[in-house]
Amino acid sequence: MQLRTIASLSLVAVAACSAQRVSPDRPVAALAEDHSTHTMPAAGAAVAGAAQSQAGRVAPGALDAAARLQASTRHAEWAMIPTAPGSRDSIAAFVVYPERRDKAPVVVVVHEIFGLSTWVRSVADQLAADGFIAIAPDLLSVERGGATTDSLPYDQARAMIRNVTPEKMNAMVAAVGRYGMSLPAASKKYGIVGYCWGGSAAFNHAVFNAPGLSASVAYYGSAPVATEVAKIKVPVLGLYGENDQRVNATIAATDSTMKAIRGTYVSRIFPGAGHGFLRAQEQPANAEAAKQAWPETVAWFKKYLK
Numbered sequence: 001m002q003l004r005t006i007a008s009l010s011l012v013a014v015a016a017c018s019a020q021r022v023s024p025d026r027p028v029a030a031l032a033e034d035h036s037t038h039t040m041p042a043a044g045a046a047v048a049g050a051a052q053s054q055a056g057r058v059a060p061g062a063l064d065a066a067a068r069l070q071a072s073t074r075h076a077e078w079a080m081i082p083t084a085p086g087s088r089d090s091i092a093a094f095v096v097y098p099e100r101r102d103k104a105p106v107v108v109v110v111h112e113i114f115g116l117s118t119w120v121r122s123v124a125d126q127l128a129a130d131g132f133i134a135i136a137p138d139l140l141s142v143e144r145g146g147a148t149t150d151s152l153p154y155d156q157a158r159a160m161i162r163n164v165t166p167e168k169m170n171a172m173v174a175a176v177g178r179y180g181m182s183l184p185a186a187s188k189k190y191g192i193v194g195y196c197w198g199g200s201a202a203f204n205h206a207v208f209n210a211p212g213l214s215a216s217v218a219y220y221g222s223a224p225v226a227t228e229v230a231k232i233k234v235p236v237l238g239l240y241g242e243n244d245q246r247v248n249a250t251i252a253a254t255d256s257t258m259k260a261i262r263g264t265y266v267s268r269i270f271p272g273a274g275h276g277f278l279r280a281q282e283q284p285a286n287a288e289a290a291k292q293a294w295p296e297t298v299a300w301f302k303k304y305l306k
Contacts, residue, residue, distance in 0.1 A: 061286075105187045110137070121136055187305075214305055220276065232263055272285030
């Protein structure tokens with residue numbers, strides 16, 4: 001993977017209205033991500049398998065994420081994206097480009113409560129393999145004064161994520177969407193996909209209806225209340241594990257509301273799978289759910305972002 005390393009994550013350093021791409025010759029240890037920093041697996045099988053990461057494959061689980069990223073041939077870079085035109089606060093984001101001749105639609109990939117982990121970046125890489133410009137923002141980066149490169153400890157992450165209100169989240173995701181659509185290689189539509197907390201964010205951003213937003217995919221994320229769901233104007237795909245009643249209890253009301261407003265909402269519940277099934281693919285039922293859910297995700301975005 002061709003990867004630019006980030007020089008500075010001071011969130012008061014970016015004053016320009018346009019996002020700043022990070023130069024590859026100004027590394028900082030906290031976000032250094034070139035090949036020299038990677039640890040090679042002892043056995044060659046993991047890297048050999050990762051090298052086959054191409055369109056049509058399923059996004060990896062957490063155990064395979066690092067190897068898949070290491071073997072990727074796609075161009076990736078870090079970007080600092082202002083939260084609003086003229087703002088000094090910026091969002092650190094991991095951007096991966098597809099290998100295609102024409103312009104690509106953008107998909108914003110929203111992390112769980114733990115920040116921008118290696119696993120989330122590997123999901124973005126697979127979306128790029130499937131033909132999209134994938135942008136994974138660290139929505140905790142403004143809060144903590146820098147980007148995360150792997151999962152934060154649970155207590156720290158939970159305390160920080162409380163400060164990312166739906167209003168802040170929507171403003172940041174909209175800024176990332178605008179940035180993505182402004183890229184020379186991008187078309188003028190974007191979608192959003194999120195996981196757990198990010199799945200709820202994907203629902204809330206559909207309520208927000210930002211300019212250019214054209215599709216949402218929520219992995220095991222709770223929907224907002226019916227009065228908010230009634231504001232949704234974009235198609236939403238909800239993907240759920242059977243053993244996740246806390247989240248699944250919101251499906252029926254969401255379905256009824258979307259039907260009432262003649263909106264597009266498709267829900268899929270995968271037998272035997274639990275919460276977080278895409279990440280936890282070491283469990284057979286979760287792996288089977290991921291195998292089915294990922295092609296549906298790609299097909300959803302290809303249909304509505306074309």
